[in-house]
Amino acid sequence: MNITGHTRLGGLLGSPVSHSISPMMHNDSFQQLGLDFAYLCFDVKPDRLKEAVSGLRTMNTYGFNLTMPDKEAVLPYLDELSLEAQLVGAVNTVKNENGRLIGYNTDGLGYLKSVEEAGCHIVGKEMTLLGAGGAACAIAAQAAISGVAKLHLVSRRGRSWDKAKKLVSDINQRTGCQTDLIDLADRKGLKKALESSLLLTNATSAGMAPDTNLTPLEDVSLLHPDLIVSDVIYNPRQTRLLQEAAALGCQTFNGMYMLLYQGAAAFRIWTGQDMPVELIRSRYFKN
Numbered sequence: 001m002n003i004t005g006h007t008r009l010g011g012l013l014g015s016p017v018s019h020s021i022s023p024m025m026h027n028d029s030f031q032q033l034g035l036d037f038a039y040l041c042f043d044v045k046p047d048r049l050k051e052a053v054s055g056l057r058t059m060n061t062y063g064f065n066l067t068m069p070d071k072e073a074v075l076p077y078l079d080e081l082s083l084e085a086q087l088v089g090a091v092n093t094v095k096n097e098n099g100r101l102i103g104y105n106t107d108g109l110g111y112l113k114s115v116e117e118a119g120c121h122i123v124g125k126e127m128t129l130l131g132a133g134g135a136a137c138a139i140a141a142q143a144a145i146s147g148v149a150k151l152h153l154v155s156r157r158g159r160s161w162d163k164a165k166k167l168v169s170d171i172n173q174r175t176g177c178q179t180d181l182i183d184l185a186d187r188k189g190l191k192k193a194l195e196s197s198l199l200l201t202n203a204t205s206a207g208m209a210p211d212t213n214l215t216p217l218e219d220v221s222l223l224h225p226d227l228i229v230s231d232v233i234y235n236p237r238q239t240r241l242l243q244e245a246a247a248l249g250c251q252t253f254n255g256m257y258m259l260l261y262q263g264a265a266a267f268r269i270w271t272g273q274d275m276p277v278e279l280i281r282s283r284y285f286k287n
């Protein structure tokens, strides 16, 4: 990489961040397209986020990404939020437009692009989404904005339940998508939702390594072979849910390309150009 006096900086804020694949994905893409941009990781916890964001604004960075635990904590320091970021209440991408910081959430767009790539046309159709944490809310908001006709959000009555209720009400008020909230323990409600859905998405953390024996859906008899079943988890590549669904004849896919495409969407926001995804996928996203 050729750093010059004109090079513009951006990067990832969060804690921890050193494991992230984002620097490779973005720096390689900048180089391929001849863009004089650079991307670094900064380990910043929420109690120092205000100063970090103020510094990035002042230093004319092109923008930055946020990961846990900074995705929600950054909201008070931004000037504007896109619709999906308003609905989710969390931001993973910020664009610096001449000192004005605009927050976006590209996780949902990344997921929907991976759905499209799996050959699933979900616009105008019905889907069931398990979970109500950060990933689930981002997918729900973007699915509603992008034209999914009906969305069933399924959550256990735990930590995220109240947040899920608010999200469902906001989506119904602010988008054309009909959304309802189903208790994960409500077998009848879940069965009905799955019968009319084209796509089931696990956006809970159940099944993620090291707890690979877990599944968010203990009763696999609720699945049917016409259902496309996906998981936002990519470690392991095939969760217990995906294994069980595949055994029943369902088409399945994991969260690997969601990760790729959320980055590609951020890249487009910063540069106005398309990331060379084929190359980046072959180098860093072996599925």
Ligand code: NAP
Binding pocket: 107, 131, 132, 133, 134, 135, 136, 155, 156, 157, 158, 159, 160, 161, 184, 203, 204, 205, 206, 208, 214, 215, 216, 232, 233, 234, 255, 256, 258, 259, 260, 262
């Ligand atoms: P989070 O905010 O902690 O939310 C986790 C959600 O899962 C909560 O709704 C939680 O319910 C629910 N949950 C956990 N264990 C469960 C179980 N056994 N049964 C039912 N529900 C359960 O986490 P997150 O940030 O949304 O991340 C969720 C998963 O998505 C993680 O595995 C993460 O690695 C993955 N992810 C992937 C990508 C990608 O690019 N592929 C991007 C983001 C996240 P309670 O609130 O009741 O605990």
